Structures are given as structure tokens and as C-alpha cells.
Amino acid sequence: EPEVTQTPSHQVTQMGQEVILRCVPISNHLYFYWYRQILGQKVEFLVSFYNNEISEKSEIFDDQFSVERPDGSNFTLKIRSTKLEDSAMYFCASGGARMNTEAFFGQGTRLTVV
């Protein structure tokens, strides 16, 4: 069964450092998302990406965040200067051709900022 793959599974970084979280969405999907979940809390939308550009973003997704699909398969989330409050589980998801289809989530990257 196709799946969304995320690497690394766990990333520890010092405050102020840049991190790149990587995702390989399901190959024929067209919609890509990043979500985050602070421990034990709700899943929060960060950004959606369609047709090689950002289609929606939340207020959380400020200038320190960026997304890229550099090579047609990988989908990355970059956090330029990490803060302690960026510590969370980051989930990548992808969806099929239509907006209202199910989203397939990756296993997540646990980011710990120290």
C-alpha cells in the first residue's frame, strides 16, 4: 500500500538553528500539506501546496517557515531559526486529485528544540 514517508523520525536542534524536515508524498498525489502537533494537543494546519505553490497557509506559518518541492518527489519544510516553541511532531500529508479526498499522513518527525 502506498505511504507517505518522512525523515528523520526525530530531530534535535539548538535554538536558532535551521532545520529541514523531509517528506516523500504518495507519487500520484497533487496536494501536499504540513501539520504540526504539540504533545497531546490538537493537530494544527501549517500549509498546503498545490501546483508547485502554496495554496493556503495558517497564521503559524510565518516568515521563518518555507516549503519546497525541489525535485518533483520530495516535499520539504524548512524552519529558518528554530524557537523552543517549535518543538512538536510535524506531519506531512498528501491527497489525491480532488481537494475533498482523504489525506494520507506520514509517520511524523518529532522536532525537539533545546
Next chain:
Amino acid sequence: GQQVMQIPQYQHVQEGEDFTTYCNSSTTLSNIQWYKQRPGGHPVFLIQLVKSGEVKKQKRLTFQFGEAKKNSSLHITATQTTDVGTYFCVSNFGNEKLTFGTGTRLTIIP
């Protein structure tokens, strides 16, 4: 802003008892999806409801979408230990972001 509220936040049930979680929105929803997240896991899609008053069943799980498309429920009959996890209702409010509900964490007492 657009949000989806769920109740209860936590539910502890004896194995074999039934469980229901409720989802409410102040605005009409174009659709509602339900996801399950096992402890330490990632959200996994369960079902999507689109039509007013729609009812769908998956084995012991029954999903309903309200007539006004502002609320939904998930009912599990005769819970099992494998049902443990957090259940989220999710909607996109007609745009491309999925807005997750606050979730209901289900724990089962064996």
C-alpha cells in the same frame, strides 16, 4: 475563526461498552472526515461524510452527519482494546486546509 469542537475531550470506558464522540461547528460544513490517531502514531483516515443526514457504518463504527451539516458523531459499539486512540473530526470548510477538531481521547479499561 472556523473551528470544530468535539466532546468529550476524554472518555474512559470498560471493554465491551459503547463509545460516542460528538463534533460541532458553528458554520455549515461542506463535508466531515473522521481520523483516528493511535498513541504515538499518526492520523489515519476513517471515513468522509458529504450529504446531509448521511449515515455510514464500518463494522462496529457508525458515523452520522447532521441534517444541517453542522454536527457529526462517531459511535463505536462494544469497544475493544484496539479502539484505543484519539478520534478527530476534520473539515476543510470549502478550502484546502483540513481543520482538525479538538479530538476525543478514548481509553479502554480491560
